[in-house]
Amino acid sequence: MKIKWYVGMVALMAVSLLLFAGCAKKSTTTEPTEGSVGVQDDSNTKWTPPQQESGVDEATLAAEAQARAKAEAVQELTSVTIHFAFNSYELSDEARSVLAQKATILRKFDGVNVVIEGHCDERGTEEYNLALGERRARAAYEHLVILGVEPERMKIVSFGEEYPVDPGHNETAWAKNRRDEFVVK
Numbered sequence: 001m002k003i004k005w006y007v008g009m010v011a012l013m014a015v016s017l018l019l020f021a022g023c024a025k026k027s028t029t030t031e032p033t034e035g036s037v038g039v040q041d042d043s044n045t046k047w048t049p050p051q052q053e054s055g056v057d058e059a060t061l062a063a064e065a066q067a068r069a070k071a072e073a074v075q076e077l078t079s080v081t082i083h084f085a086f087n088s089y090e091l092s093d094e095a096r097s098v099l100a101q102k103a104t105i106l107r108k109f110d111g112v113n114v115v116i117e118g119h120c121d122e123r124g125t126e127e128y129n130l131a132l133g134e135r136r137a138r139a140a141y142e143h144l145v146i147l148g149v150e151p152e153r154m155k156i157v158s159f160g161e162e163y164p165v166d167p168g169h170n171e172t173a174w175a176k177n178r179r180d181e182f183v184v185k
Contacts, residue, residue, distance in 0.1 A: 073105045074112060074184045082140060084178045087124075089135040091143060095180075099140060102182065103147035116140050117181040118158040119165075121174035126160060133158030140180045155185075 082095035082100075091099070106112060119135030137156035145151050166173035 006163070025077050027164045029173065070109050070112070073109055077105055077112070077114065077182050077184055081179045081181050084136055084180075086121075086174070086178065087132070089139045091139055095140075096143065096182065100142050100147060102148050103144050106144065106149045113153045113155075113185045114150050115155045115157060115183045115185055117183060118156065119163060119177055119181065120161050121167055121177040124161075124173065128161035130158050132163060133160045136178075172177065 056061070080098055082091070082098050084095075085092070101116075106114065116137040118137030120129040120133050120136075122129075122139070123131070134156065137158060138142070141151075141154055141156050146153060164173070164177045165179070166176040168174075
């Protein structure tokens with residue numbers, strides 16, 4: 001029984017010795033982590049400063065800025081309508097100015113296509129208003145072509161009196177309804 005006890009004690013000491021030897025302090029080197037600023041440990045390892053991030057982020061930022069600019073341009077294209085006098089498809093000076101701004105946007109962003117919608121007020125027959133709406137849309141289309149916009153990027157459609165902006169039956173409402181709208185496709 002004493003022998004078993006001695007063997008057990010020797011085994012316990014051997015295990016304890018192995019455990020303590022395994023836990024001895026080891027020398028370590030630390031590499032700078034991303035975001036660390038010039039901190040160097042006392043070991044003999046050579047420290048290098050963190051590298052600048054690659055141009056991928058710059059390219060991503062540029063692409064996002066371009067996308068934002070395009071979205072703003074599309075908003076400007078669609079938000080401003082041009083208006084016409086009664087029974088006319090002649091472009092006013094104000095309409096020509098608006099079309100010049102739209103042409104600048106369309107020339108800048110090649111991937112943007114537009115549908116020009118011609119509208120009329122409720123006076124006149126349905127057939128007459130459809131024809132007048134088409135002439136109004138075509139006038140804007142032709143002016144944009146003159147300003148350098150490719151014809152294949154634009155389409156025209158006439159809605160005549162079908163979609164009034166103002167459902168009123170007075171000159172103020174009719175003036176709002178005589179218009180060209182621009183829809184980006």
